[in-house]
Amino acid sequence: MNSNSKRRLLRLLGPALLVVVILKLPDPARLLEVVSHAFGWQVALAIALNVLAIHFKVIRWRGLLATRRITYSLRKAWQAFTAVLYIGLLTPGRIGDVLRVRYLRADTGASYADGLASIAVDRICDVYVLLGFVSIAVARFSEALVGNLARVTWLGVALCALAPLVFLIPGVSDRAMRALYAKVSRHDAEGDGMQRFLQSLRTQSFKGAPMAVPVTAAAFLVNHLQAWLVAQAMGLHLSFLDVVSLMALATLLSLVPVSVSGVGVRELLFSVVFPFLGETDESGVGYGLLIFAVIYLPLVAAGFVVWQIAPLPLAEPSGAKPDEDPPR
Secondary structure, eight states: OOOHHHHHHHHHHHHHHHHHHHHHHTTHHHHHHHHHTOOSSHHHHHHHHHHHHHHHHHHHHHHHTTTTTTOOOOOHHHHHHHHHHHHHHTTTGGGGGGGGHHHHHHHOOHHHHHHHHHHHHHHHHHHHHHHHHHHOOOOOOTTOOOOHHHHHHHHHHHHHHHHHHHHHHTTTHHHHHHHHHHHHBOTTTSSHHHHHHHHHHHHHHHHHHHHHHHHHHHHHHHHHHHHHHHHHHTTTHHHHHHHHHHHHHHHHHTSSSSSSSSTTTTHHHHHHHHHGGTTHHHHHHHHHHIIIIIIIIHHHHHHHHHHHHHOOOSOOTTTTTOSSSOOO
């Protein structure tokens, strides 16, 4: 079995887990009833807030690029960010984000090294802001997080906290970064592109952090507000703190590359935690499915539309310095 086949099978684990979770519900037939009642202005507003969430992420990306003196117009950055969403959100690890580098290269002539570094710093910001919210969640649900679920959660926290440090410490990180860079670029990992990538990564991390961290937190809070609105539409008795904690844990567990946008993993978590909050298992699974429908599916749809309007540029921009081969 080749690596592509293995990746496809890996993506099926999440949906398979969702099927198992639904079949083990005390009353699976009630799931449809729970979901069908959650329609109204709260859901419509939650869907509309996707625009604000994307806007914060686009602002962050442009700000990080500015630390390398790369000016990216708001319209073009929005177009690039949105176009790759439907690929990024439908693949484990959101590898579609790397395709943003091609748009950046075509629109600004920026090097692939700077573009790849901006994507990496994006993810680092997401990880550390997420860990802040996860610490709140662990305190809130300490009684519910027991056994294997607790072990997986704490393992995820440890890996997320330590892994990004490898990218930021000079000397210690260089070997690991050369291996990573070689996988996403055909350019010689020992050449100028690699050195530029490392320099750009550290510049964007340290100079961009004062802007990127609060903007990242704002984007997370918009997602949490969306989830709270869905809870209100369902008539669930969840406080905003409950929702923040649920979303933080679900996002953390969805980083495990066995699912598409957390499908299955999120519903399993909610089915375990909801009884602790005085709600039913069916409500937990239904809530997870509605979160997917409200936050993720609209982004996939928007990305698909923009991708048709502005397909991925393949040609090198005129006048740009061909300092590296494009990412694979």
